[in-house]
Amino acid sequence: MNKIFLLICFCLCSQITISQVIYETIESSRLGESREIKIQLPRNYDPEGDILYPLVVVFDGDYLFEPIIGNADYHSYWGDMPRSIIVGVNQAKTREADLSYSDETYFPSDEGGSQFFEFIGQELIPYINDNYLTSDFRIVVGHDQSANFLNYYLFKDKPLFRGYIAFSPDLSPEMSVRLQEKLATTLEDTFYYLATSDNDVKVLREDILAFNTGLSTIENAKLHYRFDDFTDADHYSLVGLGIPKAINEIFGLYKPINKKEYQEKVLAYEGSPYDYLMKKYEDIEFFYGFEKKVVENDLRAILAAAKKKNDVEALKNLSKLARREYPESMISAYYAGQYYEMEGNMKKALQNYQSGLLLEASEFISKDMLLDKIYDIQDRN
Known part of the structure; x- marks a missing residue:
C-alpha cells in the first residue's frame, strides 16, 4: 500500500x-x-x-x-x-x-x-x-x-x-x-x-x-x-x-542526518554534537558552492545527541542557532526551553515554552507539544 x-x-x-x-x-x-x-x-x-x-x-x-x-x-x-x-x-x-x-x-x-x-x-x-x-x-x-x-x-x-x-x-x-x-x-x-x-x-x-x-x-x-x-x-x-x-x-553530504549517520558519525564524533553540525554545513558549502539553511531534522538529531552526551554547551549553541535560523517559529522557543531545562533553570525554560505558543508551528513542534512541556514543568514545581 x-x-x-x-x-x-x-x-x-x-x-x-x-x-x-x-x-x-x-x-x-x-x-x-x-x-x-x-x-x-x-x-x-x-x-x-x-x-x-x-x-x-x-x-x-x-x-x-x-x-x-x-x-x-x-x-x-x-x-x-x-x-x-x-x-x-x-x-x-x-x-x-x-x-x-x-x-x-x-x-x-x-x-x-x-x-x-x-x-x-x-x-x-x-x-x-x-x-x-x-x-x-x-x-x-x-x-x-x-x-x-x-x-x-x-x-x-x-x-x-x-x-x-x-x-x-x-x-x-x-x-x-x-x-x-x-x-x-x-x-x-x-x-x-x-x-x-x-x-x-x-x-x-x-x-x-x-x-x-x-x-x-x-x-x-x-x-x-x-x-x-x-x-x-x-x-x-x-x-x-x-x-x-x-x-x-x-548529494549524499547534502541529505539530512539519518539514523545511520546519527549512530555512526554524530555520536562517534570526537568533538561536540554541535561542532559536528557546523562541520557538516561548512562541508556542504565547500563541496557544493552554496549555503544550506539548517533543517529542523538536523536540529533534532543534534538535540538528541547533546542530551545523550549531557553536553550543555552544545545545547546552548544549538538553541542560539535555532533562534537565529527560525526566529518566528516554535522551533526557537522549544530549543531555548530545552537548553534551560538541561541547565536546570526551569523558570526560563517555562518562559520560553510559553512564548512559543504565540509563534508558528513547525513540522515537528506543535502547540500541544509546548503545552505538554509547560504542564510537565508546572507539575514538577
Missing part, C-alpha cells in the same frame, strides 16, 4: 513539474542554427530572490529530461537534494553530428561535435547564468553516445561541471584510459556516476565493465565515484534505476 501511495505522489509531482516547463529557442552562432531547450525551474522559484540553484544540463533532452525533472522534484521535496534548475537540450534531429568525434584524435569532430561542445560551454551555460539564478555547482547527464560526450568537459583546464552522470556510455576509443588518468589527478572535488545493466547492449557493457575496473583503482580523495550494475534491466530501463542512485551519490 505504501509503495502505491509513493508512486501516486511521484506521478503527481512529475505532472506538476512538467506543467511548469519553459520552452525556449537559443540562436547559436557556434552551431549556425537555433537550438530548442527545455527549462524546469524549482518550486517557489523567485527571480528577484537571492537563492542560487545548482544547474543540471541534460543531453538527449528529448527523452531524458522528463525523468530527470521528476526525480529532482521528488528528491528536493524531501530535502535529499537542493532545489535545482534543470535544462534539457533537444538533439533528436542533430544527435549524430552533435556527439561526433574525430577518427584520428577521438575528441569532438569539426563536423558538429566541436561546435556542439562549444555551444554548451560558450552559449548555453552563459545564457542560463544570465537569465536565471544559478550557482557554480553544475551537473551534466547523458545516455549512450551523450554519456560518452559529457566526458570531454573533464579535459578542459577548468571543467565546466562538478558532477557527471553517465548512463551506459558508448565509449570512444582511448576514453577509458584518458579519463582514468585525468580523474586520478583532478584537484577539484568531482562526482562521477557510471551505470550499466545485465541486459545492456553487449559490446557497451563489456567496455563499461572494463572502464569501471580502471576507475575503481583510482586513489584520489577528490574523486567521488559510484558504479551500478543493475539486474533485470536493459539499455533503456537502467536509466530509471540509475537516476535516484546518482542523486543520492552526488
Whole structure:
C-alpha cells in the first residue's frame, strides 16, 4: 500500500513539474542554427530572490529530461537534494553530428561535435547564468553516445561541471584510459556516476565493465565515484534505476542526518554534537558552492545527541542557532526551553515554552507539544 501511495505522489509531482516547463529557442552562432531547450525551474522559484540553484544540463533532452525533472522534484521535496534548475537540450534531429568525434584524435569532430561542445560551454551555460539564478555547482547527464560526450568537459583546464552522470556510455576509443588518468589527478572535488545493466547492449557493457575496473583503482580523495550494475534491466530501463542512485551519490553530504549517520558519525564524533553540525554545513558549502539553511531534522538529531552526551554547551549553541535560523517559529522557543531545562533553570525554560505558543508551528513542534512541556514543568514545581 505504501509503495502505491509513493508512486501516486511521484506521478503527481512529475505532472506538476512538467506543467511548469519553459520552452525556449537559443540562436547559436557556434552551431549556425537555433537550438530548442527545455527549462524546469524549482518550486517557489523567485527571480528577484537571492537563492542560487545548482544547474543540471541534460543531453538527449528529448527523452531524458522528463525523468530527470521528476526525480529532482521528488528528491528536493524531501530535502535529499537542493532545489535545482534543470535544462534539457533537444538533439533528436542533430544527435549524430552533435556527439561526433574525430577518427584520428577521438575528441569532438569539426563536423558538429566541436561546435556542439562549444555551444554548451560558450552559449548555453552563459545564457542560463544570465537569465536565471544559478550557482557554480553544475551537473551534466547523458545516455549512450551523450554519456560518452559529457566526458570531454573533464579535459578542459577548468571543467565546466562538478558532477557527471553517465548512463551506459558508448565509449570512444582511448576514453577509458584518458579519463582514468585525468580523474586520478583532478584537484577539484568531482562526482562521477557510471551505470550499466545485465541486459545492456553487449559490446557497451563489456567496455563499461572494463572502464569501471580502471576507475575503481583510482586513489584520489577528490574523486567521488559510484558504479551500478543493475539486474533485470536493459539499455533503456537502467536509466530509471540509475537516476535516484546518482542523486543520492552526488548529494549524499547534502541529505539530512539519518539514523545511520546519527549512530555512526554524530555520536562517534570526537568533538561536540554541535561542532559536528557546523562541520557538516561548512562541508556542504565547500563541496557544493552554496549555503544550506539548517533543517529542523538536523536540529533534532543534534538535540538528541547533546542530551545523550549531557553536553550543555552544545545545547546552548544549538538553541542560539535555532533562534537565529527560525526566529518566528516554535522551533526557537522549544530549543531555548530545552537548553534551560538541561541547565536546570526551569523558570526560563517555562518562559520560553510559553512564548512559543504565540509563534508558528513547525513540522515537528506543535502547540500541544509546548503545552505538554509547560504542564510537565508546572507539575514538577
